[in-house]
Amino acid sequence: xxxxxxxxxxxxxxxxxxxxxxxxxxxxxxxxxxxxxxxxxxxxxxxxxxxxxxxxxxxxxxxxxxxxxxxxxxxxxxxxxxxxxxxxxxxxxxxxxxxxxxxxxxxxxxxxxxxxxxxxxxxxxxxxxxxxxxxxxxxxxxxxxxxxxxxxxxxxxxxxxxxxxxxxxxxxxxxxxxxxxxxxxxxxxxxxxxxxxxxxxxxxxxxxxxxxxxxxxxxxxxxxxxxxxxxxxxxxxxxxxxxxxxxxxxxxxxxxxxxxxxxxxxxxxxxxxxxxxxxxxxxxxxxxxxxxxxxxxxxxxxxxxxxxxxxxxxxxxxxxxxxxxxxxxxxxxxxxxxxxxxxxxxxxxxxxxxxxxxxxxxxxxxxxxxxxxxxxxxxxxxxxxxxxxxxxxxxxxxxxxxxxxxxxxxxxxxxxxxxxxxxxxxxxxxxxxxxxxxxxxxxxxxxxxxxxxxxxxxxxxxxxxxxxxxxxxxxxxxxxxxxxxxxxxxxxxxxxxxxxxxxxxxxxxxxxxxxxxxxxxxxxxxxxxxxxxxxxxxxxxxxxxxxxxxxxxxxxxxxxxxxxxxxxxxxxxxxxxxxxxxxxxxxxxxxxxxxxxxxxxxxxxxxxxxxx
Ligand code: VG1
Ligand code: CO
Numbered sequence: 348x349x350x351x352x353x354x355x356x357x358x359x360x361x362x363x364x365x366x367x368x369x370x371x372x373x374x375x376x377x378x379x380x381x382x383x384x385x386x387x388x389x390x391x392x393x394x395x396x397x398x399x400x401x402x403x404x405x406x407x408x409x410x411x412x413x414x415x416x417x418x419x420x421x422x423x424x425x426x427x428x429x430x431x432x433x434x435x436x437x438x439x440x441x442x443x444x445x446x447x448x449x450x451x452x453x454x455x456x457x458x459x460x461x462x463x464x465x466x467x468x469x470x471x472x473x474x475x476x477x478x479x480x481x482x483x484x485x486x487x488x489x490x491x492x493x494x495x496x497x498x499x500x501x502x503x504x505x506x507x508x509x510x511x512x513x514x515x516x517x518x519x520x521x522x523x524x525x526x527x528x529x530x531x532x533x534x535x536x537x538x539x540x541x542x543x544x545x546x547x548x549x550x551x552x553x554x555x556x557x558x559x560x561x562x563x564x565x566x567x568x569x570x571x572x573x574x575x576x577x578x579x580x581x582x583x584x585x586x587x588x589x590x591x592x593x594x595x596x597x598x599x600x601x602x603x604x605x606x607x608x609x610x611x612x613x614x615x616x617x618x619x620x621x622x623x624x625x626x627x628x629x630x631x632x633x634x635x636x637x638x639x640x641x642x643x644x645x646x647x648x649x650x651x652x653x654x655x656x657x658x659x660x661x662x663x664x665x666x667x668x669x670x671x672x673x674x675x676x677x678x679x680x681x682x683x684x685x686x687x688x689x690x691x692x693x694x695x696x697x698x699x700x701x702x703x704x705x706x707x708x709x710x711x712x713x714x715x716x717x718x719x720x721x722x723x724x725x726x727x728x729x730x731x732x733x734x735x736x737x738x739x740x741x742x743x744x745x746x747x748x749x750x751x752x753x754x755x756x757x758x759x760x761x762x763x764x765x766x767x768x769x770x771x772x773x774x775x776x777x778x779x780x781x782x783x784x785x786x787x788x789x790x791x792x793x794x795x796x797x798x799x800x801x802x803x804x805x806x807x808x809x810x811x812x813x814x815x816x817x818x819x820x821x822x823x824x825x826x827x828x829x830x831x832x833x834x835x836x837x838x839x840x841x842x843x844x845x846x847x848x849x850x851x852x853x854x855x856x857x858x859x860x861x862x863x864x865x866x867x868x869x870x871x872x873x874x875x876x877x878x879x880x881x882x883x884x885x886x887x888x889x890x891x892x893x894x895x896x897x898x899x900x901x902x903x904x905x906x907x908x909x910x911x912x913x914x915x916x917x918x919x920x921x922x923x924x925x926x927x928x929x930x931x932x933x934x935x936x937x938x939x940x941x942x943x944x945x946x947x948x949x950x951x952x953x954x955x956x957x958x959x
Pocket of ligand 2: 475502503677678679680681682
């Protein structure tokens, strides 16, 4: 590190610029330093195409010289200099390994590109939904509002020196950059020649709340480190009836458990579930955020959330006395898994159940839902609710960015994905803790008159009641992780060819005669109803006459090889048949899917890595 000249500013004078009086005494760091802008020559690095949700690569890839810098400069260039100069940007994430270094680099590059202020959650921690909330809701001490955010996360992918890092850019509405911008970022990474960085700007201590002031060629530059949870907690309190949830949690009939899998959700869980809602500290599992997620895979599903699954009385070593309600989050806390006592709620059912009960159980929705939406591979359970409640309904490609336009246009209130993502128009990201609060609200509502004696209406009761009313969508997802990329492409090419074949029904009947006829097959393409933009090649669908579906797509979030996802669904309307075991009910379709795709032949895999 070089030598810097520190000018300790006069507290009164510095206070004028930064709005003294609004900042709590003692929270403002009066550090002034001048910085220069360095122009660094660079050249394109291959493979910087953002996927379903940002750029995700191994840490070893991200730490190569210029790698992060090129991507950040390409993002600034995609946004254009007028938008960047004078802007306020949030930079934080799930706290995974390399985040702290990345934050310092982005601060220095932001300063050099003329950004006016950077907002950082304390210790660099902000969940993805909290970033969205901060962009939309937070007002700085000087009245400033954020224009966008860099979120540092690879979400449910493992972390640590040998694992994944990730970065994505969110826009002024708090939602992920649309494809128009991410395509531009990628184009810029292919022609980059230089980036700008304030190399002599001192590292900012992001563990201490307060504002640091600097001054550069474009004028003043501030870094504002703030509490990671307050804005988000405030938003949650404005959406849900915390008192009714407190009563539920205090009831002797109810018991609760939350697993953050050592992700950033831990930074919110204690504040919300323990301090606000009165849950016992012992109900929190793995709620200390760790750079490597404790060596685990921070993906809230039945395979990776082992400890919670056992505690809830499921899996191979079930506890004998499980709580009534359990939930888990992924690394960046935008996903949720909901469990009842010895009972797993499919995410596709979860969003449908939340939509069906939202108006009665959640104050934010009391005047009605504007519409609902799901991603294409998500089961049609939500469609049935939409039809029955006469709600606008949308089917979008995988990835949250497609929901944002609908929400901004006032067309959608509740939406979800089969991949443990649920959310609403309170922000523009999926929201893991919101989903838990939504379920607690539904439980509180269903039990409101009988919390001190009678039988609890359980998670399982709510799901089964829902199936009895709306029918059940048997559903499963098979993930083949880290498959050879060439083999994965071959599977998809083979399926595209089959899908257009006139003999497809004969082929399928040759595999199993007990499945319905295929009514149509296509590659899903989406035309955004708001801006008319078109997204092609969003997965191959086989739609059967009885409403069953087979969907195949390649994951866009992996960092190595390819992941093939296979989604299988079958609708059962007859309420006397909604109690079957899901894998049994789906066995004929699974058989068809595996043989039709020649999965084992192409990939050498006789079984998927994860079944959900
Ligand atoms: C996966 C999920 C998708 C989700 C995306 C980001 O994408 O399938 O539904 O939106 O992850 O979630 P893919 O392309 O791997 O199937 V997160 O929590 O990783 O930001
Ligand atoms: Co996530």
